Amino acid sequence: LRGLLERNGLSAAYISSATSFKYFVGYSYLATERPAALIVSAGGDVFFFGPVMERDHLFTQTQLVSQVFTYRDYPGDKHPMRLFAEWLRQLRLTNTRVGVDSASFYSSAWGYRGISLSELEPSIKFTAIGEELYSMRLVKSINEQELIRESVKWGAVGHRLLEKYTQPGLYDFEVAAKASLEASLEMKRTLGYGYKAKNWSMTPVHAGFRGQVGEHSAYPHSISIESPIQKGDVLGTGASADVDGYHSELERNLFVGKPSEKCIRYHGLMLKMQDVALAAIRPKGKCSDADKAVDGFARENGLNEYVLHHTGHAMGLEGHEAPFFDLGDNTQIEPGMVFSVEPGLYIPGLGGFRHSDTVLIKEDSVEILTKYPRDTDSLILS
């Protein structure tokens, strides 16, 4: 980040994305109506502007911030952005160029209404560096890779428990909560006190179905379902774990009892389609390659109408990240990138067939991090 500031002749960066707080200083901020910003000076000083409720909380998570400036709350007697402008002056940033990640200086859907810092302090020349900051996250460091590997491990534990607890008559959230809790306890007991979740979810491991049950599994982003799991259902799963804010993806189909011939056929075709995708991914290749290969396979096999989304996405601190395994994304694939590979077939009235595996791009190869059974027989619950 300091290199970026230097190259661009910037005196500081003004960063307002909570994901970036995690990325740059390891601080998990619950973004609400309360604006917050991380100011990183070219000299390497790090300041936090935010609500007083975070004054002490921040230091339980990071030692990288040297000073905290706080306001009581939003909107306050004085709008926090007016204080932010004053603090920027105190930091002697007037008449300099400051990089900024967002033109709105803070954005949250929770009722915040902004005032522009460029209007409040016109002597500072704010320069957009959002794209540059984002691009720093694309290639994962060895440390980040290790966190994602750890996430994969506990996602798999959660998935095993999904298999164990799934049975007809149970609601999908029931199986999910049981499996997620048991896997989370195992994780917490194994990793010990040093481990602490960074995201605000109920359990550190999250394994479940999210409504992808029976016919509803034909909706890739099904939200929930009214009725319990039934014998004969095809299920769509997902399992991951929060490791220092990083996550991974492991998704499978599960079959509640012997699947129909039709299910077996589509599941087999999906597996082939995923093989086709995996074979098309290579370091220094293009992101679009995998999706083109999938698209070709689907067309050759008359499956094109059942393909409802692209082949995968990068991941790390956010659920989905750019770049995408998508027909139109020609970003070059670099060693250190981490992607989901998850082409799917969605058959109306029958169900959705999709596995998601997490892969790490290496210098000369692609490593599948999620080593979990994927053949049809292994996924039939008796």
Place this chain on the structure above:
Amino acid sequence: LRGLLERNGLSAAYISSATSFKYFVGYSYLATERPAALIVSAGGDVFFFGPVMERDHLFTQTQLVSQVFTYRDYPGDKHPMRLFAEWLRQLRLTNTRVGVDSASFYSSAWGYRGISLSELEPSIKFTAIGEELYSMRLVKSINEQELIRESVKWGAVGHRLLEKYTQPGLYDFEVAAKASLEASLEMKRTLGYGYKAKNWSMTPVHAGFRGQVGEHSAYPHSISIESPIQKGDVLGTGASADVDGYHSELERNLFVGKPSEKCIRYHGLMLKMQDVALAAIRPKGKCSDADKAVDGFARENGLNEYVLHHTGHAMGLEGHEAPFFDLGDNTQIEPGMVFSVEPGLYIPGLGGFRHSDTVLIKEDSVEILTKYPRDTDSLILS
């Protein structure tokens, strides 16, 4: 919404906020890298622009959309916004004025990069109506009030179970997952097949502590904690339920065994402070009144340094909504508004003392929806 269009001479509204999808047509869209929009014409036709994965899924949730326009995926061979521009032309909206809720036409943190529709289709005069759309949500209809009441009911069931399952040696997420699951099953079995969660969370009822355990309860937005619950801890709770996307707030302190004199004193002071807040809220009063009363009480009692946030916020489809019970928010309180009332005292090294109750503003009074024990004795776990 149609009235708003008519008053402003707009031919249609272009709405890209997923919260607004829920609000206007009851459709829960998982916002990712994939841009989506709801187009509502002055004549009352409703169109959806979005990814093909939602084509059928949308109709499982809403009957209010008359036509769906879909693209394969983002970024695609052609950026979806270029297709959106074409579809707006097909809908004969060229050379008209269209209201728009967001200057970016879609925003998601998940790797989306936008192109501006105003540049793609300069003949359409896009007019900001985000504030007007937001303000429609401030006063809750009778139906919305009923959904929030239902949420309160199941939040309380979850909270009872938190009390039942809390004991020293357990991790906070362990108690949370057990209580949330059991309350969710009770809710689902009681409400039957017609009930379906609208938000993407593991269980419909969510009851837990979110790391507000012992000393860590002194951080109002604690994310998680490393160690299990211990005897003597003061705990901060939260319980709610997703009812058609609407939620409520019930927060209490729980004491793991007999609390210290200090804890009893601060808890008592917080209860008085909440009484002071409640007494200051009245229909047609100002939102700032409650926070000013709390601020006055805190100063009189030498507690000001322990107040780390304002007194409350409105709620509905989002966790927090405007307006706020805040010193600087002079919005007039209207019948039908729903707020949290939650002044807190946070004592470093000891813990946080805060209850949150959900109140409904009526014509001549304020109804506390969360009728749940609040005195110190009732909250001591033996």
